[in-house]
Every structure is written in structure tokens, then in C-alpha cells.
Amino acid sequence: MESPDATFTLAYLVFSFCFVFTPNEFRSAGLTVQNLFSSWLGSEDVGFIQYHVRRTSTTLLVHSSLPLGYYAGMCIAAPEKNLPYIHLVSAGWQAFLVLSLCLQLVSWGLVIYWSRRQWSNHPICRTLQAHAQPQRSGWGAVATSINTEFRRIDKFATGAPGARVIVTDTWVLKVATYHVHVAQQTDTHLSVTDSRQHQMSPDSATPTQILTIRVASINPAVNSFDIRLMSTEYSELREKLHAPIRSATNVVIHQTISELFLDTFKAHAELNQPYMLPSEMEVELCIGCLQVPAGTKLIRLCCEEGSDNECRQCFCRPMWCLSCLGRWFASRQNQERPETWLASCVPCPTCRSKFCILDVCLIR
Structure with missing residues (x-):
């Protein structure tokens, strides 16, 4: 059985990681700096820059207090260590406490420095100062412009x-x-x-x-x-x-769900059993794009004949390239439910026999 201090340590590490990087579950539960300190932070819509000046300062203070919170929690989770009595604990725990306190003091000192001259020393305000025209003017005009927009x-x-x-x-x-x-x-x-x-x-x-x-x-x-x-x-x-x-020349941007699906369609088709083209059969250009030779053949591979599956054997000769067949497949789907596309069946664009992605074979 795990000791209470080991259990607390693991739980606190997971909590700290999630609190800092904030997954959707923590955000939905309201465990964020923005939600916990919303009364002090104010409204982002009223003053965007002022809100984030306060938010970043508060975030720094809260995150820097996590090591100190771990020490305080260990005082309760492992009372046998006598952590509340600093003179009785080991040198390692004393060093950890001193470092935690120093981290918290440095954070407070930094925030106090930022707040001087109406937060002019804050990194966000210094960034705005770089956009001030003329340079000798204050960052307030830039903040007002951003807040308004x-x-x-x-x-x-x-x-x-x-x-x-x-x-x-x-x-x-x-x-x-x-x-x-x-x-x-x-x-x-x-x-x-x-x-x-x-x-x-x-x-x-x-x-x-x-x-x-x-x-x-x-x-x-x-x-x-x-x-x-x-x-x-x-x-x-x-x-x-x-x-x-x-x-960049090596970056291809897919701007629609169909374009994203096409890559997945091609990857799955390449995993299927290939179709060995008979020597006497000639391959013509794809009738969809008329740019490249037809490269696919529909063969019922997903299940045995006579089952309840909708797929049927297609007897059409190779007429479509993989890209055009993938676009046809995507166009016949329910656009409101893209998560069902891979498991769907669609009719062959030529003979209307139903097929699924497992039936798409590349020509070899």
C-alpha cells in the first residue's frame, strides 16, 4: 500500500501540472486563475490591456506559490515528518522550504516593481511603449486603441x-x-x-x-x-x-474538413490489399480529373458475401484516381457529422454499388 505522502505528492504534481497548463476539464470546472480571481481581475471587454496586466501578475504569484503549497500540504499528509517544526526536519526539507519562500518573495518583489509608475514597468506595458508614436509619449494611447478595437x-x-x-x-x-x-x-x-x-x-x-x-x-x-x-x-x-x-514551399494548408479527410482516406487506402492489374488490361486517365491514370479498384474486402453489410461487389474497371475517389467519398457524407465519415458506405460513382474505405484497393 502506498504511503500517504507518496499519494499526496503524486496527486499534487498532477494538480499543479493541470493548473498551470489548464486542460479543458480544469477550465470547465473553473479551476483557472481567471475564474478564481475574476472579482479582482475585472472584465476583459472593458479594459483588455489592464485586465491582462492584472492577470499575468496574479498568475505569476499563484504559480510561484505552488511549491509552498506542497510543503503546507505535506504538513497535513505526513504529520510524522514534523514539517511544521522547521528546526526538527531534515536539511533537504529545510532547503526546499527556503527555496519556496525565496521564489514567493522574488515573485512579489517583481510584481511590486511592475506596479510602480502605474504599471509602466510591466512587460506588457513596455511592449506597448514600443508602438507609441511618438516614442516619448506614453503607452496609454496604444492601450486605449487596443481596448477599443x-x-x-x-x-x-x-x-x-x-x-x-x-x-x-x-x-x-x-x-x-x-x-x-x-x-x-x-x-x-x-x-x-x-x-x-x-x-x-x-x-x-x-x-x-x-x-x-x-x-x-x-x-x-x-x-x-x-x-x-x-x-x-x-x-x-x-x-x-x-x-x-x-x-513556406514545403507547407500544404488544408482549409476544409474534406481536404483534411482526404489525407486520412489515402493513408487508409494504402493499408488495404493492392489490386494486381492483369497484363492485358490498359489503364486510362481518371475520368474525374483527366490528369493522372486511374489508380484504384473497388473490391469487396470488408466482409463476406451474404452478410448484413451494405457493401456490394463492384465490377467496374479502374476508372478513378485515389484523390478523386476520396473527394467523391467525402462529398457523399453527412457534413454535420464528420466523425462518422470513415465508417460510412457510399455508392460507386459509376455503378452505384455500395463500398467502404476498406474496399478501396490501389493498383499495382
């Missing part, structure tokens, strides 16, 4: 509350745990630097492509930063930006 309903916004990407008429904003990155649209160059395909995502049962976009400013006082969003949101982002987004 954030209240407009036509802004682009995506992501979780503590890690969002926001694009207004003038500004590109990235909300991070301890900071808010700010860039002015007229001064920035955006480029897609990477894309990652995820077969499953926490919020959807369908494949998801995550794009990484580099935001670089011509203003030397503004640091570059990366924003991440789903490829299905890419078109909406481009509509809000005044400048084009450059894309």
Missing part, C-alpha cells in the same frame, strides 16, 4: 482564454500565460512556417491540421512571435489581415 464584434479570435490569438483592424495579439505579444498590422510580415497533422484532437473526432505562423515586425523594438491555429480558421484570419501571408 477588442470590444468590436468583427475581430478574429481563436484559442483558449489563457492562450488566444486575436486580430483586430490594427493589431495582432497573442495572449500567453505570462505575457501578451502585440504587433501592429502595418508593421508586420506573416509567414506560415510549419504545419502539423493530428489524426485526433481533444475537441474533435476528425483530423486536424495545426498551422504555425510567424509574426515578424519591422519595428526593431518589437520581438517576433509565433501564433498557432487550425487550418479551418486560416481563411477567416486572412480576411482580417491587411497584408498577405507568405507560406
Whole structure:
């Protein structure tokens, strides 16, 4: 049987990790800095910059108190260690307590320094100062501009509350745990630097492509930063930006669910049994695109004849390439339920015999 201190240690580590990185379950339960201190933080809609100045400061103080909270919890979980009596504990626990207290004191000192001169020393305010025109003017005018544009309903916004990407008429904003990155649209160059395909995502049962976009400013006082969003949101982002987004030559952007599904369709088809083309049979161009030779043959492989499955044997010769067949497959699905696409059956585009993804064979 595990000891109480080991159980508490494991539970506290899991809690701390989830509290810092905030999965959806913690966010739904309200276990976030934004929710726990909402009465002091105020409203983001009323004052976006002021809200995040308070939020980042509070987040720093709360996160830095987690080691001290572990020590306090161990005083209750393991009373035999005599942790409340500092002079009786081991040197290791004394060092841990001293480091925890120092971390908390340094955090308080840093926040107090930030708050001087009406928070002018805060990293967010210093970032805004880089956008002030002229430079000798204060950051307040920039904050007012961002606050005003954030209240407009036509802004682009995506992501979780503590890690969002926001694009207004003038500004590109990235909300991070301890900071808010700010860039002015007229001064920035955006480029897609990477894309990652995820077969499953926490919020959807369908494949998801995550794009990484580099935001670089011509203003030397503004640091570059990366924003991440789903490829299905890419078109909406481009509509809000005044400048084009450059894309690396090796990055392919899938902007629709059908395009994302097509990659998954091809991957599953490549795992199926191939169709060995008879020597006397000639392959013609795909009748869908007329660009490449037909590369697929529908053969009923998913189950035996006579079962209740809807699939039937197709006797058509190879007439479709894999891409066109995949697009046909996606077009015949319920667009409201993309999570059911892979398990569905659709009619052959030529003879209307039902087939599923397991029946799609590549020609060899």
C-alpha cells in the first residue's frame, strides 16, 4: 500500500501540472486563475490591456506559490515528518522550504516593481511603449486603441482564454500565460512556417491540421512571435489581415474538413490489399480529373458475401484516381457529422454499388 505522502505528492504534481497548463476539464470546472480571481481581475471587454496586466501578475504569484503549497500540504499528509517544526526536519526539507519562500518573495518583489509608475514597468506595458508614436509619449494611447478595437464584434479570435490569438483592424495579439505579444498590422510580415497533422484532437473526432505562423515586425523594438491555429480558421484570419501571408514551399494548408479527410482516406487506402492489374488490361486517365491514370479498384474486402453489410461487389474497371475517389467519398457524407465519415458506405460513382474505405484497393 502506498504511503500517504507518496499519494499526496503524486496527486499534487498532477494538480499543479493541470493548473498551470489548464486542460479543458480544469477550465470547465473553473479551476483557472481567471475564474478564481475574476472579482479582482475585472472584465476583459472593458479594459483588455489592464485586465491582462492584472492577470499575468496574479498568475505569476499563484504559480510561484505552488511549491509552498506542497510543503503546507505535506504538513497535513505526513504529520510524522514534523514539517511544521522547521528546526526538527531534515536539511533537504529545510532547503526546499527556503527555496519556496525565496521564489514567493522574488515573485512579489517583481510584481511590486511592475506596479510602480502605474504599471509602466510591466512587460506588457513596455511592449506597448514600443508602438507609441511618438516614442516619448506614453503607452496609454496604444492601450486605449487596443481596448477599443477588442470590444468590436468583427475581430478574429481563436484559442483558449489563457492562450488566444486575436486580430483586430490594427493589431495582432497573442495572449500567453505570462505575457501578451502585440504587433501592429502595418508593421508586420506573416509567414506560415510549419504545419502539423493530428489524426485526433481533444475537441474533435476528425483530423486536424495545426498551422504555425510567424509574426515578424519591422519595428526593431518589437520581438517576433509565433501564433498557432487550425487550418479551418486560416481563411477567416486572412480576411482580417491587411497584408498577405507568405507560406513556406514545403507547407500544404488544408482549409476544409474534406481536404483534411482526404489525407486520412489515402493513408487508409494504402493499408488495404493492392489490386494486381492483369497484363492485358490498359489503364486510362481518371475520368474525374483527366490528369493522372486511374489508380484504384473497388473490391469487396470488408466482409463476406451474404452478410448484413451494405457493401456490394463492384465490377467496374479502374476508372478513378485515389484523390478523386476520396473527394467523391467525402462529398457523399453527412457534413454535420464528420466523425462518422470513415465508417460510412457510399455508392460507386459509376455503378452505384455500395463500398467502404476498406474496399478501396490501389493498383499495382
